Amino acid sequence: MTTQVNLLLTGDELMNGDVIDTNSVMFAEHLSDIGLTIRKKVTIADDLSLLQAEIVQLSQSADVLIINGGLGPTVDDLTSQALALACGVELELNPHAHLHLKNWAERRKTQLNKPNLKQAYLPIGCDIIANETGSAVGFSYQLNHCLILCTPGVPSELTHMLKDEIIPKLKALFPIINKHKMTRMQTFGLGESTLQALINDKIPTWPTEITIGFRAAMPMLEVKLSVSCAKGHSILANWENKLSLLLGDHVLAIGKSNKITIAEYILPLLTESQQKITVAESCTGGLIASQITAIPGSSAVFEAGFVTYSNNMKQKLLDVPAQTLINHGAVSKETVLAMAKGALAKSSADFVIAVSGIAGPDGGTKDKPVGSVWIAWGNKQSLQAKYYCIPVARQYFQQIVTARSLDLVRRMLINSEESPYYNRIN
């Protein structure tokens, strides 16, 4: 028997399209880490009788029912009331929740008002789930065979509560779920089908006990290996290692990572070696610079970037020779190498990226179709340039060129000797 989990989300903003539901993804990821899947997810507006009826119904078909949202201070926050009705108990001023609220107000040097106090009225007999960051505590109630967990809708509060309270609680309650284990690998430059074909080809003996899953996290691809039996457990580390060797420097991190751009992987490498990077951007138009400077502390490794969109500006700001542009065009090896040299000279940086391409939708020719791009990268000692064709929509093209050029620098910084196997679309 597997443990069944239902999820009930509440909030008018989830029904009228004002808010995209990202909490579900958070629940799914945390639960899958301990081998649980969500059986059914119901979303309804802030409506007391609908909520009560759903709680009753969803609690009958699961071992765990997680309710998300409706813990706030306003009249449309109804979770506590609906749960009390569903369980046939009264609300009371819960002393733990009251103390939590008083402390919360004290830290903010404010007085508790009546709406605030509403958050401390909870069903008689419930247990408190700590909320480190918000005003409303979570709470749980055992209704017949179902454990009901009420959680906050605010994503930052939910993150903490899931990690620190809910997941440990579930692991303790349902030891069976410890049978499941998952490891994750963050990769760049390989698509799902390429990766699958590579495994089929190079590791044909891949064991049936280890399931491979993928999660697209543009521009990265997360590879998930999961096992749920004793044999799977015993061989997981070994095969994770084999896969990691096969994928080589396409692997950015083993384990979960909250880095969402390649720039975040480069910054510590540059900081450590006290080196600086500059960029000369044509088709990416500032996106590479902006991904670098989005990271706190980037001023230690980045002083200047050049967005040279026109030929004229490539000459004027980066000293690209007019003859180079006339002979080879703006999208050429010669031009990106000249841009790279110019940017290094003007900025005194150690590393450089220069890109020039055709982002589209117009501007392509037969020889240089939309999606063509030349990327130059390196330092004063060693500059290289490569051509790629990435025929996708304009902004997607800009994202991929940005990630790929940063990845080329990352590989240089880790002295990678392998040639990246970038697929057409990441």
Place this chain on the structure above:
Amino acid sequence: MTTQVNLLLTGDELMNGDVIDTNSVMFAEHLSDIGLTIRKKVTIADDLSLLQAEIVQLSQSADVLIINGGLGPTVDDLTSQALALACGVELELNPHAHLHLKNWAERRKTQLNKPNLKQAYLPIGCDIIANETGSAVGFSYQLNHCLILCTPGVPSELTHMLKDEIIPKLKALFPIINKHKMTRMQTFGLGESTLQALINDKIPTWPTEITIGFRAAMPMLEVKLSVSCAKGHSILANWENKLSLLLGDHVLAIGKSNKITIAEYILPLLTESQQKITVAESCTGGLIASQITAIPGSSAVFEAGFVTYSNNMKQKLLDVPAQTLINHGAVSKETVLAMAKGALAKSSADFVIAVSGIAGPDGGTKDKPVGSVWIAWGNKQSLQAKYYCIPVARQYFQQIVTARSLDLVRRMLINSEESPYYNRIN
């Protein structure tokens, strides 16, 4: 009696966190345009018996049940089969769906294979809903009092089907919904509570027949006015006009707009007047340039941008006098004005934006806390600079500074005489 709509979403990828559900938002927005709200939304994995049971149950509590997903060619696409079971009918090779598939394959110069053909097996007695772009048609079935509509999970296919087929069908079937009307206004620079307070203050006689709603679409805020009675209808245009006058140049567009950055509002204004813009960015680190160049055709108005992150580069690339930096610091009126002048001179552009601020999390002082920013904007004839304090997380700060500085240029381009009433957090 209002028309009740339930929504059933299916797909393993929606349950395991691999995909964020954005289709719901699309349904909610299109339905709200014709005055319908979704009563209950259920999401389940690709599981035949769960699907069948949910279809039966959800069809009993609504006039319309929309099913989304599960129309594809693979074995885990189960909608057609589950609907047939729920309705107690058989599947048959539907001639319309078959013809659609044959045409679809012909356009692609491919042969139909067996999995493809699966998409033409539909419940006996169903009606076809055209799918202009994809291989799978939609279909509808009347089960007792509930109209069941099966729609594709691929967002681009769903968009077309909703607009061209589903919404017109619902409007024809439920004339009552024509009683509802909604108009939208895209605004920038005012937060929800500021806007509400402004209305309370300046239009205290706001009629009860017109409901005001808001939808945060960072960095914009959409204001929604909806009416559902005859009186509301007759006065809507008049009050929309009053509100628009009150909000002045904070209004970017009246009606729905798919523009998501302020740069998209500026580009046509610059193109029309054949003027160019340049940017000198410190704290936004390339984000302003990248938002401009994300737009097709931006090369007509943008030739060069300068990312000058260090003091040294502000001097070297933009000729900011060393004495200015020493006397006033990098985050000062004098520095951003010098950056703006330098960028104009080096790029020969007509308009300029220059920004310098403290994005955080570190680097703040008592006089210039984290969130401080100076923005300069204008042309050779008229340069202005303003100080703002936007104490929010680093990347959010960069987004707001980018939007605000572009909005200042937009106001200059439309000869706005009003002073923008930017609130602390947009």
